[in-house]
Amino acid sequence: MLRGLKPWQRFAFTSLRPQIPVAAMSTSTSIPDHGLDSLPVSCPSELSKEELSRFPAFRVWFATLQRSLGRQKHPSHEFHTDPFVLRKIDVQAVDFFKGGRLGFVKLKVDVSNASGESLPGSVFLRGGSVGMLLLLQPDDVPSASENDKWAVLTVQPRIPAGSLAFSEIPAGMLDDSGAFAGKAAEEIEEETGLRISQSELVDMTSLALQSTDGSEDGETLQKAVYPSPGGSDEFIPLFLCDKRMPRKDIEALQGKLTGLRQHGEKITLKVVPLKDLWKEGIRDGKTLAAWALYTGLKRDNKL
Structure with missing residues (x-):
């Protein structure tokens, strides 16, 4: 769950x-x-x-x-x-x-x-979206090592930003079909080719808000980040998947073409060191928010 x-x-x-x-x-x-x-x-x-x-x-x-x-x-x-x-x-x-x-x-x-x-x-x-911080670690290194982790970015055209090669974490829009968890894993598979089970997902925004949200005199907003509250209702819960896999499989993802290309999705994968994620995704608000949440939750021993 x-x-x-x-x-x-x-x-x-x-x-x-x-x-x-x-x-x-x-x-x-x-x-x-x-x-x-x-x-x-x-x-x-x-x-x-x-x-x-x-x-x-x-x-x-x-x-x-x-x-x-x-x-x-x-x-x-x-x-x-x-x-x-x-x-x-x-x-x-x-x-x-x-x-x-x-x-x-x-x-x-x-x-x-x-x-x-x-x-x-x-x-x-436009409603809600979901962002996924997908971290991969070679299974030949100690699991506690943060230095050997890699983050998966998608590079794709984003016409509203005027870009044909925008780098961001995997993401997708919410709709009303009523099967969030299964579709979340399905979306990750579509964009990265990786099969992710629901048990591997951690809701970082909800975890971070547990000690700060829901006070008696505070507003009750969505458990999510709001990338542009001055003009849009969009809210984005940010999830983490921290996965270990063979090094060769991680290397094979670099430059891989994915997405539902028959629907206009022209996605290329980019695998970057976790320590460089903030620089590689600097133009994308949800990527920076996911990096900040991960860093803060790790610092506070909540992950």
Whole structure:
């Protein structure tokens, strides 16, 4: 079983598939599934209120925001005397993946108080992703040695970053298929060719948050890192797989072509010394976060 697994984590994560832009012609509606009857909500004509209300990313984002706004009721909260309220949601654009599955949603929300002060409300809604720190160690060295560990990176095109060769740890998007653990191992196999059992996975974010999250007066966010909280809801739980295997098998991974190439995944593997991971993955936030979590958890004897 995955350690620290939460209900929202019982999604499968799959690689990003090409999306089809949809024009944003708006019609007003409300979403009774979430008790939003009195809240103005506008959607593109191609997106129904039922589709939006069923979209897992929207449900998680809305529930999280409502919990945080609800904390203002406490007298000790900074905004208690003039609380902020969610007053309106405008869906400006949507992208669908192949097969018609809702992929990305761009929102503009009005969160303001009685004094007329507003909080920034542009949201790129894409839901959660999962990152995997996959460490390999030759089985001919002592298992306690950190100097002989190697990290697996994937190098692939990332058009949003303007790159055709972006280095990052293996990762994938969450969806609503309901079989997270099995699909996590499946994704690693697709991207690296390695078979990983569920028992080999450690949820580093959940482990690190055990002593800091869930305090009585603190916000209840996802047990994950948020790479761009100023513009996106994306959250990324980071998992560790620390695996021993023959040295020749580790060497054979260097430069290996992997991924579902028939779906546009053009992945090349790059195996780097663990000590150099922070330099090799310096442009990727989840890679640096995974390295920092691993380093901190090791230092505190939690791994």
